[in-house]
Amino acid sequence: MILDGKATAAAIRAALRDSVTAFKSPSGRPPRLAVVLVGEDPASQVYVRNKEKACADAGIDTVTHRKSADIPQAELEAFIASLSADDSIDGILLQLPLPEGLDVQPCIDAISPEKDVDGLTAVNQGLTAMDMPGLRPCTPAGILALLDHYGIGVDGKKAVVLGRSILVGRPIALMLGARGRDATVTLCHSRTPDLAAVCREADILIAAIGRPRFVTADMVKPGAVVIDVGINRLPDGKLCGDVDYDNVVPFASAITPVPGGIGPMTISQLLVNTVEAWKKRQVK
Known part of the structure; x- marks a missing residue:
C-alpha cells in the first residue's frame, strides 16, 4: 500500500476550509499566519510559496516578511517578538534553515508558544515530552x-x-x-x-x-x-x-x-496548528 500524503493533505485542507467557514469568529477575520523568511535560499523560497498556496486553499491568510541574510541577531529576535505581541497574528512560522551566523533557537523562542505553529519552542517541545496539550511539531x-x-x-x-x-x-x-x-x-x-x-x-x-x-x-x-x-x-x-x-x-x-x-503532510499539519491556534485565541 502506497501512503499518498498528497491526496491525504488535500482532504485535510478541504476539511480545514469547511471548519474555518463554519467557525463563528468573534473578530470576524480568518486565521492569519505570519511567515518570516530570512535570506535568499532557493529551497526555502519554494517551501514558502508552497505553504502560502496551501494556506490560501484552506482559507488562511498569510503575511510573509522577507528579511536580509545580514540582519543582526537582536533585530531578528525583536521582530519575531513583535509578531508575538501582534493580536492580528495567530501563528508564526520562521522558515528554516537560517543563514549562517544566526542562532536559531533564540529566534524560535521569541515566538509565543500559543503562536508556535511549528511546535519548536522549548515550551511546546516540553509539552510534547510531558504528553500535555500544546502545538505539536x-x-x-x-x-x-x-x-x-x-x-x-x-x-x-x-x-x-x-x-x-x-x-x-x-x-x-x-x-x-x-x-x-x-x-x-x-x-x-x-x-x-x-x-x-x-x-x-x-x-x-x-x-x-x-x-x-x-x-x-x-x-x-x-x-x-x-x-x-x-x-x-x-x-x-x-x-x-x-x-x-x-x-x-x-x-x-x-x-x-x-x-x-x-512533505505534503508536514504542510497540512502547519495549517491544522494555525487553525487550532486561531480558534483558541478567538474564544479567550
Whole structure:
C-alpha cells in the first residue's frame, strides 16, 4: 500500500476550509499566519510559496516578511517578538534553515508558544515530552495523521526511528510512545550498534536522517510499515528519500513515496496548528 500524503493533505485542507467557514469568529477575520523568511535560499523560497498556496486553499491568510541574510541577531529576535505581541497574528512560522551566523533557537523562542505553529519552542517541545496539550511539531504530527488516515494502528507495535533531531526524531518517538498510541519505540542514531539488526525488528520504521537511500531492503522486516521523512537531491537533480524505495517496496506492507509522502503532510499539519491556534485565541 502506497501512503499518498498528497491526496491525504488535500482532504485535510478541504476539511480545514469547511471548519474555518463554519467557525463563528468573534473578530470576524480568518486565521492569519505570519511567515518570516530570512535570506535568499532557493529551497526555502519554494517551501514558502508552497505553504502560502496551501494556506490560501484552506482559507488562511498569510503575511510573509522577507528579511536580509545580514540582519543582526537582536533585530531578528525583536521582530519575531513583535509578531508575538501582534493580536492580528495567530501563528508564526520562521522558515528554516537560517543563514549562517544566526542562532536559531533564540529566534524560535521569541515566538509565543500559543503562536508556535511549528511546535519548536522549548515550551511546546516540553509539552510534547510531558504528553500535555500544546502545538505539536508538524512533521511528526503529519506522520501520525497519515497513519490514522489509512487506519494503521501503532498500539503494541515496535517502532524504530532513525534520527534524533528536535524537528522529527525525538518528538515522533515521544508521540508514538504516548498514552493512547502505545507503541514501543527505539530511537536510533549514528552511534547505534548493529543498526540494520535493530531496524529489522521494526513493525513501523521511520527514516529521518537526511542520507539518500540509506535504508536498504536488508534492513526492513517483511510486512513493516516504512515512513520516509527524508528528501534529498541527487547529482542528476532528482529527489529521493532516505529509503531505497524501489528495492524496499516488495518487503513493506505500506510505504510513503518521496516526493508526495510526508512533505505534503508536514504542510497540512502547519495549517491544522494555525487553525487550532486561531480558534483558541478567538474564544479567550
